[in-house]
Amino acid sequence: MSDASVAPGLGWPVTGGDVANGDATGEGRSGLGWPLVRKTTEPADTPPNLEREESVSTGDGAAQRTSNSVAGTASDLGDFTMSGPLADLDTPIAREAAVALMAVGRRTAPMPKPAGTRVMVVANQKGGVGKTTTTVNLAAALAVSGLRVLVIDLDPQGNASTALGIDHHAEIPSIYDVIVDETPISDVIQKVEEFDGLWCVPATIDLAGAEIELVSLVARESRMRRALDQHLATDGVAYDYVLIDCPPSLGLLTVNALVGGDEVLIPIQCEYYALEGLSQLLKNIDMVRAHLNRDLAVSTIMLTMYDGRTRLAAQVADEVRQHFGDTVLRTTIPRSVRISEAPSYGQTVMTYDAASSGALSYLEAAREIAERGANSETVQGESIHG
Ligand SMILES: Nc1ncnc2c1ncn2[C@@H]1O[C@H](COP(=O)(O)OP(=O)(O)OP(=O)(O)O)[C@@H](O)[C@H]1O
Numbered sequence: 544m545s546d547a548s549v550a551p552g553l554g555w556p557v558t559g560g561d562v563a564n565g566d567a568t569g570e571g572r573s574g575l576g577w578p579l580v581r582k583t584t585e586p587a588d589t590p591p592n593l594e595r596e597e598s599v600s601t602g603d604g605a606a607q608r609t610s611n612s613v614a615g616t617a618s619d620l621g622d623f624t625m626s627g628p629l630a631d632l633d634t635p636i637a638r639e640a641a642v643a644l645m646a647v648g649r650r651t652a653p654m655p656k657p658a659g660t661r662v663m664v665v666a667n668q669k670g671g672v673g674k675t676t677t678t679v680n681l682a683a684a685l686a687v688s689g690l691r692v693l694v695i696d697l698d699p700q701g702n703a704s705t706a707l708g709i710d711h712h713a714e715i716p717s718i719y720d721v722i723v724d725e726t727p728i729s730d731v732i733q734k735v736e737e738f739d740g741l742w743c744v745p746a747t748i749d750l751a752g753a754e755i756e757l758v759s760l761v762a763r764e765s766r767m768r769r770a771l772d773q774h775l776a777t778d779g780v781a782y783d784y785v786l787i788d789c790p791p792s793l794g795l796l797t798v799n800a801l802v803g804g805d806e807v808l809i810p811i812q813c814e815y816y817a818l819e820g821l822s823q824l825l826k827n828i829d830m831v832r833a834h835l836n837r838d839l840a841v842s843t844i845m846l847t848m849y850d851g852r853t854r855l856a857a858q859v860a861d862e863v864r865q866h867f868g869d870t871v872l873r874t875t876i877p878r879s880v881r882i883s884e885a886p887s888y889g890q891t892v893m894t895y896d897a898a899s900s901g902a903l904s905y906l907e908a909a910r911e912i913a914e915r916g917a918n919s920e921t922v923q924g925e926s927i928h929g
Pocket residue numbers: 669670671672673674675676677698700702789790791847848849876877878879880882883884901
């Protein structure tokens with residue numbers, strides 16, 4: 544596509560053909576990751592129809608809504624349609640139980656393991672786009688599917704720690720100690736209850752000062768990388784994924800995450816303004832790649848808070864897909880009350896309401912990421928830790 548077809552009103556960067564060391568034409572997007580292997584499933588211009596839906600577990604028509612909510616994300620979700628096994632269930636409760644069981648069945652279906660640990664940085668300096676929600680729910684989805692996942696909360700707000708039910712009051716050893724005082728990660732890590740394979744390095748409010756304290760420290764941009772490399776090499780836990788939740792800024796904390804990671808996952812909210820600032824983020828990623836971490840790739844763009852009732856959401860999603868092609872996950876995360884309620888119970892949506900469209904879509908997104916990783920030479924090759 545040409546730049547002329549990019550709607551400037553949606554806040555697109557007007558940077559010509561070169562975006563993040565790739566280009567806006569859809570060809571040669573090497574800097575955006577996944578350059579070597581293209582998935583040959585669905586074309587990127589058929590966004591999944593993830594309708595707004597709170598839970599699939601209530602009343603008549605629930606199964607139909609589920610069917611709508613996941614249609615197009617994966618053919619194997621066809622079981623959720625009224626023509627599938629649910630067709631014979633004539634009471635809402637029976638259907639509810641069946642839907643929940645199917646969801647649980649999908650939860651436990653194993654996902655492909657990557658060749659080594661994939662360190663994914665969830666970044667977007669725009670606030671409230673779903674970074675934390677994506678980090679914790681993806682992590683939970685990968686963990687319930689049999690993978691071992693470490694979440695590093697790198698945001699002084701500590702939202703990821705809260706959502707995982709991890710204590711992160713001021714005295715708790717945290718990522719601050721790791722980055723500023725060189726405390727080993729193994730001394731601050733906490734196990735997330737309810738999950739066999741999920742751990743968290745919490746963030747406390749101390750981290751708010753780290754941005755300033757880091758300025759005068761040695762190797763200020765690569766302190767996270769050192770700590771993580773040391774943890775992965777010597778502490779004996781063979782993680783499949785490390786997900787780093789960044790704060791909404793492009794400061795030293797985010798730079799530390801970008802230097803410490805292999806891949807960047809950018810959540811984009813399907814709203815007006817969502818794309819503003821994206822060129823700045825991509826420029827920063829380019830700079831980190833040029834000077835500090837040459838293997839860094841933007842491997843994944845995820846559309847979040849998609850509201851199927853609005854034309855704007857569809858328009859934003861279309862533009863992002865045209866611009867970034869296969870980097871964008873086919874699975875779109877719907878706007879869902881269940882997703883937004885879960886953190887107030889110290890839970891991810893995977894445990895809060897496993898049969899909701901939010902949980903299913905994060906599960907599907909996790910599967911897509913896992914399958915891409917298993918198929919991609921980029922991820923299995925040089926750019927991977929371990
Ligand atoms: N799919 C969704 N449906 C409904 N609400 C959502 C969804 N994703 C995120 N939210 C809500 O939107 C708000 C912002 O999400 P979140 O905290 O994940 O964004 P963030 O990018 O991490 O924010 P910050 O930049 O402050 O760290 C939260 O209240 C969250 O519960």
